[in-house]
Amino acid sequence: MEYAVAVVVGLVLAEVGTLITTIYLHRVLSHKSIRLHPAVTMFMRFGTWMLTSISPREWVAVHRKHHNFSDVEGDPHSPHIEGYWQIMIGNVYYYRREANNGDTLEKYASDLSFDRLDRALLRRGVLGFSLTGIILALIMGIGPGLVAITTLAVVYLLLNAAINGAGHTFGYKSFENDATNLKLLALFTFGEGLHNNHHARPASAKLSAFKDEFDPAWPVIRLLEKLRLAEVLSKVDEGWEDHRRRIPRTTVGPLGKSTVAAKVVAKD
Ligand SMILES: [Zn+2]
Ligand SMILES: [Zn+2]
Numbered sequence: 001m002e003y004a005v006a007v008v009v010g011l012v013l014a015e016v017g018t019l020i021t022t023i024y025l026h027r028v029l030s031h032k033s034i035r036l037h038p039a040v041t042m043f044m045r046f047g048t049w050m051l052t053s054i055s056p057r058e059w060v061a062v063h064r065k066h067h068n069f070s071d072v073e074g075d076p077h078s079p080h081i082e083g084y085w086q087i088m089i090g091n092v093y094y095y096r097r098e099a100n101n102g103d104t105l106e107k108y109a110s111d112l113s114f115d116r117l118d119r120a121l122l123r124r125g126v127l128g129f130s131l132t133g134i135i136l137a138l139i140m141g142i143g144p145g146l147v148a149i150t151t152l153a154v155v156y157l158l159l160n161a162a163i164n165g166a167g168h169t170f171g172y173k174s175f176e177n178d179a180t181n182l183k184l185l186a187l188f189t190f191g192e193g194l195h196n197n198h199h200a201r202p203a204s205a206k207l208s209a210f211k212d213e214f215d216p217a218w219p220v221i222r223l224l225e226k227l228r229l230a231e232v233l234s235k236v237d238e239g240w241e242d243h244r245r246r247i248p249r250t251t252v253g254p255l256g257k258s259t260v261a262a263k264v265v266a267k268d
Contacts, residue, residue, distance in 0.1 A: 010151025
């Protein structure tokens with residue numbers, strides 16, 4: 001029973017890590033579509049440190065480069081270039097390969113500098129993640145604690161791999177780019193599965209474009225906004241039409257078959 005609880009704890013923490021990733025690392029830092037209250041920023045920074053061990057500067061640089069070279073030579077993690085399973089299984093390897101490139105960090109994330117807190121603590125991502133493991137082991141016991149932290153790591157990494165791999169391979173397209181929308185993945189990744197929409201309008205703080213799509217991070221962002229803890233800086237419902245050429249909704253299957261479905265009218 002305690003191991004079942006440990007798996008659930010790991011799953012919940014993976015979802016919290018994923019929510020922090022999409023709001024803070026992605027929408028706030030990479031695309032600057034939201035501004036956060038300093039208290040929320042601090043929460044997000046510690047959350048990133050303790051749940052993902054990611055260096056925000058590295059993540060932002062790799063991600064911005066991905067947008068710059070989406071699915072062409074230079075993309076840090078394209079399934080069209082590296083292969084689908086390579087990304088699904090080796091996403092971390094491709095991420096680290098680019099994150100270790102000093103030129104990439106300099107070129108794509110020079111606006112993000114380290115402050116004293118980063119230098120003293122948050123730069124050491126492994127420390128934050130280990131601390132989470134130790135806390136879990138102290139609360140739940142060593143065995144269940146290990147199960148919880150392992151579940152967190154595996155699920156978080158799988159979801160990220162799915163965004164970069166499946167999110168450029170399977171699903172439907174509303175806009176003309178190589179990314180795809182996967183509604184089910186969007187439910188577990190707080191909207192990141194609507195990746196075709198995102199590549200069409202990277203600066204939009206909301207990743208759903210049409211009425212039948214749901215970005216679970218959006219109500220969270222709206223709530224933060226109501227509490228005056230966040231401010232959305234980009235237009236979210238207007239502009240989808242102009243940004244990239246709309247295409248009839250198509251579903252891309254594993255064998256490359258596409259079926260044209262009904263066109264959906266915009267506005268949410
Ligand atoms: Zn992408
Ligand atoms: Zn992005």
